[in-house]
């Protein structure tokens with residue numbers, strides 16, 4: 426594993442073969458021909474749990490850069506290659522109230538998207554399965570290899586380690602334990618304990634129930650209703666639904682908020698449940714949404730956890746990407762998109778001709794400078810959106826489930842909702858906030874690095 430190739434400038438170990446890790450591999454393969462990489466995945470094969478996934482225009486630009494657009498358009502079955510609009514509605518009243526439409530999202534079945542990414546990566550010999558990282562060493566010299574330790578007792582070496590190992594990341598655990606030890610050694614005891622707790626995910630207060638339904642099993646009316654991508658908002662509950670795979674399937678994500686965020690979740694994080702149990706939580710909600718929930722077979726309940734706002738994504742020659750760095754609630758459909766942005770930006774940095782084994786830890790600082798503030802803003806915005814969709818924004822606390830269902834709320838709530846959601850989601854659509862701008866910024870910063 427990881428034998429040194431004389432043509433490569435350094436060897437990267439990607440820990441975790443989720444979609445974030447696969448995209449990083451894909452970007453390295455495309456942009457960094459002189460960088461060798463291996464992916465270490467704890468599972469025995471690539472699997473994708475879950476149902477559908479949304480992709481915003483900002484992420485679509487990366488798919489175009491990676492020359493994946495044609496293939497992806499085929500599997501979405503999108504009539505318009507720019508994607509579909511998404512409609513925000515108030516959905517906890519007997520009759521839905523339309524609020525605002527935002528534009529152009531692409532929707533996928535997760536397993537299909539993953540298959541396309543792994544086929545495009547086409548690097549079976551570089552993916553090592555059943556390799557669960559437990560920890561890694563941090564060399565003192567800038568060129569000494571890092572030693573990776575796996576649960577099966579084996580080891581491997583690399584020059585750079587990237588944690589794309591999800592919300593319970595072992596790379597984050599190792600990195601923050603080392604940071605904490607360092608603070609302790611310098612006598613910064615409070616910093617040390619603050620740093621140590623950053624390892625633990627936080628319970629968000631949201632439980633979401635998700636699954637796919639075969640459109641052909643639905644009545645004509647329900648099929649028509651479900652053909653519009655939409656977010657049905659309501660007090661303490663909301664439902665996201667959209668068609669995937671050319672309308673063959675409908676993805677349903679229904680979420681319930683229970684006060685208690687920040688505490689420890691008492692129960693399994695992911696659990697199969699029944700559609701009747703979920704439908705009961707949505708009693709009185711829009712009848713079409715409830716009928717769709719009832720059509721789910723074995724929905725999966727997810728107690729949503731997030732990663733605390735980390736003080737860094739890097740240490741020495743290690744870095745975090747995706748959920749390992751910034752797992753967020755899914756209320757902008759942005760977690761995977763942020764993992765893709767991380768992988769794209771990081772690969773562009775590692776590929777740059779000025780980046781070598783001796784200065785790579787400085788180059789990783791640029792990754793941290795550019796990606797951490799952006800992705801943490803998205804993380805924060807996703808939390809705000811969750812509160813918005815559940816009508817829990819400041820000033821709306823006293824509206825009860827019954828009031829909301831009976832239409833007893835200030836009429837300006839709907840216009841405030843429209844204004845807030847547009848402002849919050851703007852970064853995904855605004856051409857001025859394109860990922861290309863970030864790449865230009867990174868290139869400028871790398872020029873400074875070359876001059877050092």
Ligand SMILES: Cc1cc2nc3c(=O)[nH]c(=O)nc-3n(C[C@H](O)[C@H](O)[C@H](O)COP(=O)(O)OP(=O)(O)OC[C@H]3O[C@@H](n4cnc5c(N)ncnc54)[C@H](O)[C@@H]3O)c2cc1C
Nearest residue numbers: 441443445467479558590591747748755758759760761762
């Ligand atoms: C209900 C819901 C809906 C969502 N909808 C959207 C959406 O519409 N759009 C969007 O952009 N995002 C969405 N997300 C978020 C998205 O799913 C995640 O942000 C994304 O999958 C993170 O990818 P990742 O590769 O960073 O992590 P993961 O997908 O968690 O992959 C981590 C990989 O690492 C492996 N691994 C773990 N530990 C180790 C170890 N120690 N050693 C080796 N391998 C290891 C795991 O087996 C796994 O393969 C949603 C999330 C949820 C819960």
